[in-house]
Amino acid sequence: MAVGFAVGVLGVLILSHAAYSTIQYRTLLKITEEEFSGPPINVVFELLLGLVLCMWAALAVPGKVVSLPSNLDFMIFNHRGKAFPLECTLKSK
Numbered sequence: 001m002a003v004g005f006a007v008g009v010l011g012v013l014i015l016s017h018a019a020y021s022t023i024q025y026r027t028l029l030k031i032t033e034e035e036f037s038g039p040p041i042n043v044v045f046e047l048l049l050g051l052v053l054c055m056w057a058a059l060a061v062p063g064k065v066v067s068l069p070s071n072l073d074f075m076i077f078n079h080r081g082k083a084f085p086l087e088c089t090l091k092s093k
Contacts, residue, residue, distance in 0.1 A: 008057025014050035018043050 022039045029036050039047075 004057050004060030007053050008061060011050045011053030011057055014046055014053065018046040018050060021046070 021043050025040060026036055
């Protein structure tokens, strides 16, 4: 779990750096009065790498799924859904 968390932090750092690089590139283009057609290819690769690392960490970190208990104490039927009418008819114009 610690490795997955570290990979997730690294992915977020890479995505942050790619965002900063894109903003810096756009500022440079404004200074040189050129048109922005898209980020440079190295920033695109950095974005893809950060996305893959973040997705891998999102799948690796959460852990094991625990099932819900099926005992009768867990089931609660006294909720605000009882305030609604049993039959709800909608009239369309």
